[in-house]
Amino acid sequence: MVRIVSDTSTLYSTTQAKAAGFHVSPLSVTIAEKTYREFDEISSETFVSIIRQGHMPTSSQPAIGEVQELYAQFPQDEILNVSMAMGLSGTYQSAVAAAELCEHREKITVLNTRTLCGPHRYLVELAQKMAEKGHSVREIVKKLEEKMDTAKSYLVVEDFDYLRRGGRLSPLVSYVGKAASLTPIMTQTDDGCRLTIAGIRRGYPHAVKYIVEALKKAGVGKNWRVYISHADALDKAQLTLKALKEAMPEVVCDILPLSPAFITQGGPGCIAVQYIAE
Numbered sequence: 001m002v003r004i005v006s007d008t009s010t011l012y013s014t015t016q017a018k019a020a021g022f023h024v025s026p027l028s029v030t031i032a033e034k035t036y037r038e039f040d041e042i043s044s045e046t047f048v049s050i051i052r053q054g055h056m057p058t059s060s061q062p063a064i065g066e067v068q069e070l071y072a073q074f075p076q077d078e079i080l081n082v083s084m085a086m087g088l089s090g091t092y093q094s095a096v097a098a099a100e101l102c103e104h105r106e107k108i109t110v111l112n113t114r115t116l117c118g119p120h121r122y123l124v125e126l127a128q129k130m131a132e133k134g135h136s137v138r139e140i141v142k143k144l145e146e147k148m149d150t151a152k153s154y155l156v157v158e159d160f161d162y163l164r165r166g167g168r169l170s171p172l173v174s175y176v177g178k179a180a181s182l183t184p185i186m187t188q189t190d191d192g193c194r195l196t197i198a199g200i201r202r203g204y205p206h207a208v209k210y211i212v213e214a215l216k217k218a219g220v221g222k223n224w225r226v227y228i229s230h231a232d233a234l235d236k237a238q239l240t241l242k243a244l245k246e247a248m249p250e251v252v253c254d255i256l257p258l259s260p261a262f263i264t265q266g267g268p269g270c271i272a273v274q275y276i277a278e
Contacts, residue, residue, distance in 0.1 A: 002131040002140065003074045006124045007062055007091050009084035009116040011229065011256050013039035022128045025062035025070055027091065027261040031055050036260070044257040048232035048268045059261040061090040067098035071108055079108045080137050082124045082144065084116040087193025089261070109137050111144060114191065117262060118227020118254070118274040119151040150277035152218065154198060155186040155266055156207045158233075162267035183207045204271075208240050211273050212247045220275050222250040229256045229272040231263040236271050244273075252278070 004022040006012075016039075017024040026037040029047065032055045036042035051057060071079055081099070086092035092112050099108040113123050123144050130140045185207050187198040198214070201207045220226065226244060230237040237255045244253055258272060266272070 001077045002135070002137055003077045003079045004082060004124060004127045004131050005070055005079060006082045006120070007084055007095075008038050008259055008261070009089070009091065010121045010124050011039075011117060011259055012121070012124075015040070020125070020128060021132065022124060023070055023073075025067050025091075025095075027059060027061055027089070027259070029057050029059045029260040029264055031057040038260040042260055044260055044263060045232055047260040047263060051263070051268050057260070057264045059089075059264040061094045064094050064098045064101070067094055068101050071098060071102050071104075075104050077107065078137050080127060080131070080140060081108065081110040082120070082127050083110055083112055084120050085114050085188070085193065086112045087191070088116060088188075088195075088265075109141065111141055113144070114148055115151045115153065115188070115274070115276075117153075117229050117258065117272055118225075118256065119148075119153070119276040121227070121256075122225055122276050122278075123147060147276055151274065152276075153188050153272060153274040154211050154214070155195065156183060156204065156211075156271045156273075157186070157266050158269035159267040162265060162270075185210055204236060205239070208243050211240075212243050215244070215273075215275060216247060218275070220251060221248045223278050224251055224275055225278050226251050226253040226273070226275045227256060228253060229258040229262075229274070231258045231266060231268050231270045233269045233271055236269070240271060240273060 006024045008024050008026045012024055028035055028037055031050050081095045083092040083095045095110045127140050183201050185199045186195045189196050199210050201210050228237045228240050
């Protein structure tokens with residue numbers, strides 16, 4: 001039997017993941033001198049409300065010991081950890097380090113998906129479906145790697161300083177200061193390890209137009225999945241959905257709340273638009 005495990009970059013809480021048949025290790029956030037396991041102990045909406053009271057958050061990957069305990073629950077099974085992108089968090093490294101400490105190390109595979117949030121959610125759901133149908137770890141990994149190559153992410157932030165403080169910027173972007181009415185559009189580098197600038201537009205509606213054109217150019221439409229994730233910015237998410245549906249009526253699009261750990265990097269009001277081939 002193949003057990004699928006992951007982390008809360010999938011935008012699943014531990015309870016939701018168990019209901020779907022797999023398991024996740026939660027990332028943690030610290031704010032106002034308190035530490036919370038994201039989704040399990042604090043919602044994205046509550047987290048943003050505390051930030052807006054003037055508190056600066058930090059985040060951390062799942063503890064190695066917790067991941068090891070998760071692996072230890074299934075000593076007789078093969079385990080595939082479908083991890084978020086290496087480089088954007090220490091989560092992948094924690095997953096690998098925890099596996100090295102297990103007696104059944106040879107039965108544990110850790111996959112760096114090179115993505116996070118929406119596409120990561122899709123990949124872990126696909127892995128679980130394949131595991132339930134009896135596919136091997138090798139077969140699941142091969143299919144996920146095919147899908148990973150189709151994933152792309154865009155991020156639009158309200159406060160550029162969150163990305164700067166989080167160290168998630170490429171050297172080029174470090175020189176881009178906050179300019180009045182300018183909206184930087186970020187994307188992941190090809191290796192998925194960092195964020196770089198994709199474009200700059202004046203205001204969010206123009207940023208949405210840029211992203212829609214980028215998706216159209218990439219051929220996104222039928223048989224693709226698009227995720228719009230937001231940091232307590234449902235109005236922006238709905239505006240984005242409207243623009244996407246007008247341009248690509250057949251596309252399947254989900255709106256989800258961003259995880260507190262990701263909000264720590266993007267800040268309140270940020271929007272992520274991501275896609276992956278189904």
